[in-house]
Amino acid sequence: MAMAITSGGGATGGIVFPLVAQQLLPKLGFPWTMPVMGFIMLANAMVVIAFMRGRLPPRKSGPIVEWSAFRELPYVLFCIGGFLNLWAVYFAYSYISTFSHDIIGVSASTSLTVLLITNAVGIPGRAIPAFIADRYTGPLSMYIPMSLAAGIVLYGWVAVHDFPGLLAFSVLYVDLSKMGTRTGMVFPIVSLATLTGPPLAGALIGLRNGDFLYAQIFGGTAFVAGSLILVGARFAHTRSDWRRQI
Template sequence: MSPKTELRGICNTWGYVTAFGVFQTHYNQMLSESPSAISWIGSVQVFLLFSIATFSGRASDAVFFKLVWGLGALLVLVGIFIASLSSTFWQLFLSQGLCLGIGSGLMFCPMLSLIPTYFSKHRSLAIGFTAAGSSTGGLVFPAVVEQLLPRIGFPWTMRVLGLLSLSMLLPYFIFFKPRMPPRKGGPIVDWEAFKDMSYLLFSIGMFFAFWGLYVAFFYIGSFAREIIGVNQATSVSLLLIMNGTGMPARILPNIVADRYTGPLNLLIPTILVSSLILFCWISVVQASNLYAFAVFYGIFSASLQSLFPASLTSMTVDLSKIGVRTGMVLTIVSFAALTGSPIAGALVQRGGESYLYAQCFAAASMAAGGILVTMARIHKTGFVVNARK
């Protein structure tokens, strides 16, 4: 199983998440709902992608790996094609939010937990190549929507996306194969893991980091149009830039982590710098500043998302439990992903269409996450600066 094949699978889970900004922009015009309400479609999708990971992760440790992944792929395709027939908020919520989210959740954790079993060295790099799939999807899907939507309309644009997903998912289903022997016994949740204070602090820290992570991805388009005054094409271009700059940033930090620092040591400054960039977003008042924000936040947020699973893997010594322990943390951060963007949308409305409160919420959440992950690292290694973790 190559990282290239894994990239195709991640592209069809996280790709739709990182591309949701372009759907948010279109649905703001298509539906008579508030931005906060519309963001629930994307937030529920992310929530289910993460939360179902506890069950799909345990299944990936057992004998149901291919069955669970295949069911997830089927639901992803069904959700996309049903969305093409949808015209109301609830129809899109059920298809793109629930159906696509459940399918993504069934696929994601088995794919993620499969990678470390193929690599005794350079695991972080392999995970980085795989994570680049979300940036690929974040580039491909918005570009397809921007080009096809005015030409063939929303229904056929979604059907084209469905056919693209099918072409990428089919090779993965044919070629992927679990390496570890099945672990038939054991609980769905490994409660003993939370007795490890470093694991607990890491889990809570990533909750706060993910609470603020997707606010910019969901709202940069509407911020660009409403506050900066750019046109629709420019607002989509900003999302493409944010996702495009993230592609090398999902690979290069993992090379550094493998060779020099370890993933956790690199994750901490990545979270803190991401927080600083979100605070800088508050001062953006013109298009050139917003382009700079999109580039830098795209780089560091992508590095964060790539180093997160690699750091989690480094905290799990027993590879036979890597699926369930990965799934547990993903479930914890799912609640952050579920509520973060709707909270930000409500804060935009509360601020009288100003984005200040939402920007402060995202930046402060990210800063709190960085502090807690730093505490996890200190608890695990002490104050030893050069300890590779």
């Protein structure tokens, strides 16, 4: 839950920085808008550095890479599933504004509003599942249906042809984002997915001459495939004990 609340800052930034850009770029231009954004980040970091304290005393750290983890089937499947999910997750954030303007035909300001809505929904979209995971299901057991639902919603994006449908999509689509060495080992793997996912989606959009169909199918398929692999990771760890929190 604490990690989910912290990651909500990403959704908050997704609201603040587009608004800053919208207001300052026409007035100050790019060379002055970027330093303003930098000072916002600097002020935030200064507050964190001044007041944040460790809750627990330092402990002896483990190895940077625990190679034996990759001999465990549940962990390997978790890495693969996480990669596929993160391959698709930022596609909507990167292109929903473009889709709004170029495909639906709304104004530039309205397309920004759609992006802001998508980011704003990410705040409860992170916190509520995390609360349920802490209390009832465990993080992986919540991660699987959430990622599967995101894949289904991405498939549903294909059927969006008007502004009300676009608003419904932007509200339903939520971002998906453990502690210790093994979690740290996952980050370099999924970082490749977040790096290559949006450019790959952009290339697929280019193949259709600006139409989003191939990219939407790619995103939905990656999410669904990742979800099914995560189901395999859970089964490999708990076998048939589906009520176990994990």
